[in-house]
Amino acid sequence: xxxxxxxxxxxxxxxxxxxxxxxxxxxxxxxxxxxxxxxxxxxxxxxxxxxxxxxxxxxxxxxxxxxxxxxxxxxxxxxxxxxxxxxxxxxxxxxxxxxxxxxxxxxxxxxxxxxxxxxxxxxxxxxxxxxxxxxxxxxxxxxxxxxxxxxxxxx
Ligand code: NI
Numbered sequence: 001x002x003x004x005x006x007x008x009x010x011x012x013x014x015x016x017x018x019x020x021x022x023x024x025x026x027x028x029x030x031x032x033x034x035x036x037x038x039x040x041x042x043x044x045x046x047x048x049x050x051x052x053x054x055x056x057x058x059x060x061x062x063x064x065x066x067x068x069x070x071x072x073x074x075x076x077x078x079x080x081x082x083x084x085x086x087x088x089x090x091x092x093x094x095x096x097x098x099x100x101x102x103x104x105x106x107x108x109x110x111x112x113x114x115x116x117x118x119x120x121x122x123x124x125x126x127x128x129x130x131x132x133x134x135x136x137x138x139x140x141x142x143x144x145x146x147x148x149x150x151x152x153x154x155x
Pocket of ligand 1: 087088089090130131134
């Protein structure tokens with residue numbers, strides 16, 4: 001296992017769309033292990049492959065002790081809305097309010113390719129949505145109610 005470098009805001013790759021994972025092999029497992037180590041090292045609660053420079057639809061999370069690896073994740077149900085502060089390891093110190101679903105169900109595959117679903121509320125739902133956005137090149141600052149403040153600060 002190894003801690004990988006986290007891609008920061010401003011690097012073009014963060015805006016790219018990640019491709020589906022087709023091979024559930026040792027390269028994937030190594031990536032997942034490294035992503036978890038990188039997430040824990042940086043005190044994060046979620047990390048997407050793109051954040052370590054890998055354009056594959058891969059996410060790891062650890063929210064309140066619930067850890068999961070999600071390959072090719074897709075939101076299949078969402079309900080409600082909640083506005084809370086959010087941050088991102090790729091964005092740095094800035095945090096801002098984002099409206100997210102209160103509850104989501106996500107369909108994904110595990111590291112061996114077996115399908116499963118995960119349902120989460122509040123912070124877990126927020127984390128799942130945030131990470132899945134990364135796979136489509138979307139950052140929380142794009143959706144933040146405080147985005148003017150952020151984009152002014154980086155201009
Ligand atoms: Ni993020």
